[in-house]
Every structure is written in C-alpha cells, then in structure tokens.
Amino acid sequence: MxxxxxxxxxxxxxxxxxxxxxxxxxxxxxxxxxxxxxxxxxxxxxxxxxxxxxxxxxxxxxxxxxxxxxxxxxxxxxxxxxxxxxxxxxxxxxxxxxxxxxxxxxxxxxxxxxxxxxxxxxxxxxxxxxxxxxxxxxxxxxxxxxxxxxxxxxxxxxxxxxxxxxxxxxxxxxxxxxxxxxxxxxxxxxxxxxxxxxxxxxxxxxxxxxxxxxxxxxxxxxPEEPALTLLTGGDMRGFMPELPRDVHKTQRGNVLIIAGSAEYRGAPLLVARGALRAGAGLVFLAVPEFIAPYSSEKLPEAIVVPLAVKGGEILSRDAENVLSEIAPKCASVVAGPGCGRSDGADELFVWLWHRCALPMLLDADMLWFFARHRAELPPRGDVLLTPHSAEAGRILGMSAAEVDSQRAECARKLTYKTGNALLKGRDTLVASGCSLKMIGAGSPVLAVPGSGDTLSGIIGAFIASGMSVGDAAAAGALAHATAGEALEAKRGVRGTLATEIADEIPSILR
The missing domain is CATH 3.40.50.10260 (YjeF N-terminal domain)
Known part of the structure; x- marks a missing residue:
C-alpha cells in the first residue's frame, strides 16, 4: 500500500x-x-x-x-x-x-x-x-x-x-x-x-x-486520509474478513443478480460465476424466462429466477413483484450486465433505485439508464457505479478522452449521486466518500469479453459478505487484477477466457 x-x-x-x-x-x-x-x-x-x-x-x-x-x-x-x-x-x-x-x-x-x-x-x-x-x-x-x-x-x-x-x-x-x-x-x-x-x-x-x-x-x-492510496496484491489481506469454520451457506452473503437479454445470454452466467468464486452464499440469478433453462443447465450452483417477458422484453411489473420477494433474502444487488435498453429494463432501473434498499452495483446497460435519469434521481450512498471511460463520459457529459485526461476528478464526480464509483481502465480508480484508491495491479489478460461481468460478480459477493461498498469495490478490483497477473504468469497474455478469470479468484483469496 x-x-x-x-x-x-x-x-x-x-x-x-x-x-x-x-x-x-x-x-x-x-x-x-x-x-x-x-x-x-x-x-x-x-x-x-x-x-x-x-x-x-x-x-x-x-x-x-x-x-x-x-x-x-x-x-x-x-x-x-x-x-x-x-x-x-x-x-x-x-x-x-x-x-x-x-x-x-x-x-x-x-x-x-x-x-x-x-x-x-x-x-x-x-x-x-x-x-x-x-x-x-x-x-x-x-x-x-x-x-x-x-x-x-x-x-x-x-x-x-x-x-x-x-x-x-x-x-x-x-x-x-x-x-x-x-x-x-x-x-x-x-x-x-x-x-x-x-x-x-x-x-x-x-x-x-x-x-x-x-x-x-x-x-x-x-490529513490522515491521503489524496490517493495505491493498492497492490499483498493488500488483499487487509480487506478479507475471517470465515468461521462452521459457516453456513446462507451466512456467506446472498447476491441478487439482474442481467441478461436475448443478445447477451452469457453475461448473467459470468456475473454469477464471479460471485460464487468470490465466496458468495446463495446467488439468485434473475434473467428473462427464455434463457432461464440455459442458465440453470450451465450453472447449476445458481438459483435461477425467471422473469416474465413479452415481445422479448422484461415485464417490469411482474419482475418487480418477483424481486420484491427475493430481495429480503439477499445482502446485495448486481444489475445491468447484458440486460439491454428496453422500456421494461428502464422501468426496472427506476424501481430498483427508488424501492430496493439493498446496496447495489450498477454496470453496463444500467449505467445507460442512470445517465438518462441522473438529474431527477434522489441521492443514495450505497450504490456503486462501475463504468469504463466511455460510459463515464456519457454520465458526465464528456468524451472518453476527456475522462482519461482527468480520471481522478471524474471518479469523484461519479459519486455525487451514489457515494461510490469504480472507474475502469488502466490504473482503475475507486472513489468512495473522501477516499480515492488506485489499483496497482493488472494485466492485458483482463481485456477480454465478459471480464467486466466477472468483476461485477466478485464485488457483489464482497458487498454481500458485509464489506462497505467502497471497500468491496477496491477489494474486488484488486482481486480481479491480481487474478489477471497470475494467469499471465501461467499462460501469457493471449487466450484467457472470462470464466478462467473467475476460476482464478479462489487462489487469489487463499
């Protein structure tokens, strides 16, 4: 550190x-x-x-x-x-x-x-x-x-x-x-x-x-809080709580994941795999009903929750009723990967922001809805945004290049409504309250499709374990980056899959 x-x-x-x-x-x-x-x-x-x-x-x-x-x-x-x-x-x-x-x-x-x-x-x-x-x-x-x-x-x-x-x-x-x-x-x-x-x-x-x-x-x-803290692989120990030997699966922290669409059937599985490999207890995978059987077959460890659809789009009212029953069983929500930008997904975003009291990670398409509704949203302190530079630029009304030229300032601006932000990219930044952390690890291995979905699942599991949203974001990004370094050491920088990044996480946490 x-x-x-x-x-x-x-x-x-x-x-x-x-x-x-x-x-x-x-x-x-x-x-x-x-x-x-x-x-x-x-x-x-x-x-x-x-x-x-x-x-x-x-x-x-x-x-x-x-x-x-x-x-x-x-x-x-x-x-x-x-x-x-x-x-x-x-x-x-x-x-x-x-x-x-x-x-x-x-x-x-x-x-x-x-x-x-x-x-x-x-x-x-x-x-x-x-x-x-x-x-x-x-x-x-x-x-x-x-x-x-x-x-x-x-x-x-x-x-x-x-x-x-x-x-x-x-x-x-x-x-x-x-x-x-x-x-x-x-x-x-x-x-x-x-x-x-x-x-x-x-x-x-x-x-x-x-x-x-x-x-x-x-x-x-x-001040005692530095302007920036650089985290490296050895700092993982400072984040991870002790796990009792007699722990029950429901005590590990349950995660609710809302993801997927006709075009992106794999995204929910990658998020869930990341959460499970990071130590989550029960993972509730809420997906459109037409991909539910596929999800159950590919990842039987997750509890798949079908969401009703019409014309390929989620029916938000039905989804809200289903999620209202599941949310009390969970300790965190991950929403957005591959969910698309339908009207139903838009209505579901608004419901989550106003009605879901769980700490929440927003990624991918949910960031698009956040940018769309940002002006009228009441502030929350328990939400984590996880944009890359282009997504951050859309939220802040800037180009990706402008974001990259002033990353620290932009990371802080992203927290104004949410309290927490993770700005992806080289030298990933995590802003939370007055704290600003940089991830001093990483590898080109991580620049593959689905890598960000895996990261979202890892962070969702850490939030559910009881960490603060900011600490979970920093620990998740650090574990993800260190996994990339470990995989590069084993295989080089080419050919790694997002599922393999998730599967490396237990070794990193060990």
Missing part, C-alpha cells in the same frame, strides 16, 4: 516539523540530499564520469547542492550547473551553496549555465555517470521557463537522470507533463509521493520512485 499526498500537504508537514517539533528545514534538506546521493550512486553503478547536478534557484536547487556535497565527500567527481548567480539563492539553498564553495575540492566544478553555450553543457552531460535534476520543485506551476526550460531541453534523450522530489516539468498535483521536462530513470521523492505522480503521463516520466524519509514526524503529515 502506497499513499500519495497533494504537494500542499507535504509543504504543511514541513512547516509542522519545523514549528512544532523544532526540526530545522535545513536538516530536512540534508536528509533528502543523503537519500538522493545514495540513489544517484546506485544508478551510476560505477560508471566513469562526473555526477552532473542541475540546480534551480529554489529549494530543489538546495537539495542538489547538498547532494553534490555528499557525492563529493564520497570521492566522486562532481559538476554543479546552477542556472543563476549566487545572489539568487536564498535561505537553505544559499547555506548549502556556501558550504559547497568552501570545500574547494579539485573534484568539484561549479558553473553558471547562463554563461555557457548549449554545446558546452551538452558535452558535460554526455560524459556524466549520472545527471541529477534539481531544477524545479513542487512549488512551481505551469511549463518550465527561461534558463530552466533551456536546460531541460538539453536533457532530452538521457537515460541516467535522478530527479529530486519530482522530475522538473511535471505538475505534481495533476500529473500533467509539460515540454520540456526531465524524463527520470529514478525519482527520489521526499517524505511521500505526490498525487500527480500516480497518473499518466507523469507516472512514466518519474521512472522508478524511491520515497525518502527526511525526518518529518508521521503525525505532521495531514
């Missing part, structure tokens, strides 16, 4: 450390620099040539000066390229520059880049064992300008860059990447990773991220 914070939270923590704990800011800079120098040495891995430090005029440059000192003391040749004269450096950065100048080592060169040509700077970069980017920190906004922009443009193409805190040229709050920017092999981020570093394209620009402890007490990092 990795926690990401907004840059303002990190700056506030530095202030608390200084004002309430008496930790001087120059000490925090010293600790940061030690970690950065260590990582630079590891990246250089004995390569010949000097360590070249690019130092901007802010505290990021001060980190660079201090890192240069530690490398110098360790016996390395160091070239410091600072983008302004000494008088521009203030406070802790000025202190560390002054110390560096007093060392007077033959292994140290300090140069002002405004007095150098591009060719002179590039010649130094070419021979560097490692380049340390200390140009722009988290306090800068917008695209790099002036001398910093010139130096960053000259860095293009180098693969031996260590960035201090963030790579220069990225927005640590949004994940936007400006031109020019430093594409780092390693980013040594101080105290905690910044929110924007979790998202593409900034994520790729950061390279390997190493978090450096700089001496800030844990209680100084406020």
């Amino acid at each position: 990795q926690k990401y914070y907004f840059p303002a939270d990190i700056r506030r923590a530095d202030v608390i450390a200084a004002e309430e704990c008496g930790v001087p800011s120059v000490v925090l800079m010293e600790n940061a620099a030690k970690s950065a120098a260590r990582e630079a040495g590891l990246l250089a891995d004995g390569a010949r040539g000097p360590f070249v430090v690019l130092a901007g005029v802010g505290n990021n440059g001060g980190d660079g000066f201090a890192a240069a000192r530690h490398l110098l003391i360790g016996g390395a040749d160091v070239v410091v390229l600072k983008c302004a004269d000494d008088g521009r450096y203030k406070n802790d950065a000025a202190v560390n520059l002054s110390i560096l100048r007093r060392l007077k080592s033959e292994k140290l060169r300090i140069c002002d880049t405004p007095e150098m040509t591009d060719a002179e700077i590039s010649a130094l970069l070419d021979e560097a064992a490692c380049v340390i980017d200390g140009l722009l920190g988290t306090g800068t906004t917008g695209a790099p300008r002036k001398e910093a922009a010139r130096l960053l443009a000259l860095l293009d193409g180098y693969e031996n860059i260590v960035a201090l805190d963030i790579p220069s040229g990225i927005d640590p709050a949004s994940g936007a990447v400006y031109e020019p920017c430093a594409k780092a092999a390693v980013t040594v981020t101080f105290l905690a990773p910044k929110f924007g570093m979790a998202f593409e394209p900034a994520k790729s620009v950061c390279g390997k991220v190493v978090t450096a402890d700089i001496g800030v007490p844990p209680f100084a990092l406020l």
Whole structure:
C-alpha cells in the first residue's frame, strides 16, 4: 500500500516539523540530499564520469547542492550547473551553496549555465555517470521557463537522470507533463509521493520512485486520509474478513443478480460465476424466462429466477413483484450486465433505485439508464457505479478522452449521486466518500469479453459478505487484477477466457 499526498500537504508537514517539533528545514534538506546521493550512486553503478547536478534557484536547487556535497565527500567527481548567480539563492539553498564553495575540492566544478553555450553543457552531460535534476520543485506551476526550460531541453534523450522530489516539468498535483521536462530513470521523492505522480503521463516520466524519509514526524503529515492510496496484491489481506469454520451457506452473503437479454445470454452466467468464486452464499440469478433453462443447465450452483417477458422484453411489473420477494433474502444487488435498453429494463432501473434498499452495483446497460435519469434521481450512498471511460463520459457529459485526461476528478464526480464509483481502465480508480484508491495491479489478460461481468460478480459477493461498498469495490478490483497477473504468469497474455478469470479468484483469496 502506497499513499500519495497533494504537494500542499507535504509543504504543511514541513512547516509542522519545523514549528512544532523544532526540526530545522535545513536538516530536512540534508536528509533528502543523503537519500538522493545514495540513489544517484546506485544508478551510476560505477560508471566513469562526473555526477552532473542541475540546480534551480529554489529549494530543489538546495537539495542538489547538498547532494553534490555528499557525492563529493564520497570521492566522486562532481559538476554543479546552477542556472543563476549566487545572489539568487536564498535561505537553505544559499547555506548549502556556501558550504559547497568552501570545500574547494579539485573534484568539484561549479558553473553558471547562463554563461555557457548549449554545446558546452551538452558535452558535460554526455560524459556524466549520472545527471541529477534539481531544477524545479513542487512549488512551481505551469511549463518550465527561461534558463530552466533551456536546460531541460538539453536533457532530452538521457537515460541516467535522478530527479529530486519530482522530475522538473511535471505538475505534481495533476500529473500533467509539460515540454520540456526531465524524463527520470529514478525519482527520489521526499517524505511521500505526490498525487500527480500516480497518473499518466507523469507516472512514466518519474521512472522508478524511491520515497525518502527526511525526518518529518508521521503525525505532521495531514490529513490522515491521503489524496490517493495505491493498492497492490499483498493488500488483499487487509480487506478479507475471517470465515468461521462452521459457516453456513446462507451466512456467506446472498447476491441478487439482474442481467441478461436475448443478445447477451452469457453475461448473467459470468456475473454469477464471479460471485460464487468470490465466496458468495446463495446467488439468485434473475434473467428473462427464455434463457432461464440455459442458465440453470450451465450453472447449476445458481438459483435461477425467471422473469416474465413479452415481445422479448422484461415485464417490469411482474419482475418487480418477483424481486420484491427475493430481495429480503439477499445482502446485495448486481444489475445491468447484458440486460439491454428496453422500456421494461428502464422501468426496472427506476424501481430498483427508488424501492430496493439493498446496496447495489450498477454496470453496463444500467449505467445507460442512470445517465438518462441522473438529474431527477434522489441521492443514495450505497450504490456503486462501475463504468469504463466511455460510459463515464456519457454520465458526465464528456468524451472518453476527456475522462482519461482527468480520471481522478471524474471518479469523484461519479459519486455525487451514489457515494461510490469504480472507474475502469488502466490504473482503475475507486472513489468512495473522501477516499480515492488506485489499483496497482493488472494485466492485458483482463481485456477480454465478459471480464467486466466477472468483476461485477466478485464485488457483489464482497458487498454481500458485509464489506462497505467502497471497500468491496477496491477489494474486488484488486482481486480481479491480481487474478489477471497470475494467469499471465501461467499462460501469457493471449487466450484467457472470462470464466478462467473467475476460476482464478479462489487462489487469489487463499
């Protein structure tokens, strides 16, 4: 589990450390620099040539000066390229520059880049064992300008860059990447990773991220709820409740699934299989009556509930009566996969929203109805939307590309009526209340027909087990993603079926 914070939270923590704990800011800079120098040495891995430090005029440059000192003391040749004269450096950065100048080592060169040509700077970069980017920190906004922009443009193409805190040229709050920017092999981020570093394209620009402890007490990092929590496979244990040895099937949590149509007869089976493999007790599979026999034959473990139809469409009144009798036996509802967009399905959506009190997952066609009726729906806090980018765009009045460019903001917007949303795609996001989680697992294996149906069933089972809707969404997405990784390790990325994803879930939960 990795926690990401907004840059303002990190700056506030530095202030608390200084004002309430008496930790001087120059000490925090010293600790940061030690970690950065260590990582630079590891990246250089004995390569010949000097360590070249690019130092901007802010505290990021001060980190660079201090890192240069530690490398110098360790016996390395160091070239410091600072983008302004000494008088521009203030406070802790000025202190560390002054110390560096007093060392007077033959292994140290300090140069002002405004007095150098591009060719002179590039010649130094070419021979560097490692380049340390200390140009722009988290306090800068917008695209790099002036001398910093010139130096960053000259860095293009180098693969031996260590960035201090963030790579220069990225927005640590949004994940936007400006031109020019430093594409780092390693980013040594101080105290905690910044929110924007979790998202593409900034994520790729950061390279390997190493978090450096700089001496800030844990209680100084406020708020307690981070801006984003990244979940990986090992975090599954934190979600799963203990199962008593004498558990009865009805104590596992029963799931009601409403799915299927003439065109999509397999979707209900995939949802039910996912729910059963994730540990659900009884699974009530409510499907149009003409596919009920097929469903019973293919998945005898499910209790198939036929819904009356006319002209191929569900008769909503009859369905409501049937579901009213079954719902009290269940602890969650999954509705939408393959159900179609008939008038009967539309009326059933409205009934579910207003009359069904169970926590509910809406997927596929039910998301279409949600978008259609969203304006007049009263808010609920126990509903989970599970759209991909195009479905989310339909709900929010945006294009899929616009959703992908601001995924965190869109995930939060999706919760306004429901309390919970799972935005599918690369780096799946789960928003619930003030919490935002990213799934840090996954595989191309999962990009197959029916994979989302299986995911809905897994989450439905977790909700029925007693988890909160938000935790069930995160745990379900994590189990699904980890199953994809396991299947890729066994078979490669081609040829996996959605049923096989479901069948891998027990091993993941074990």
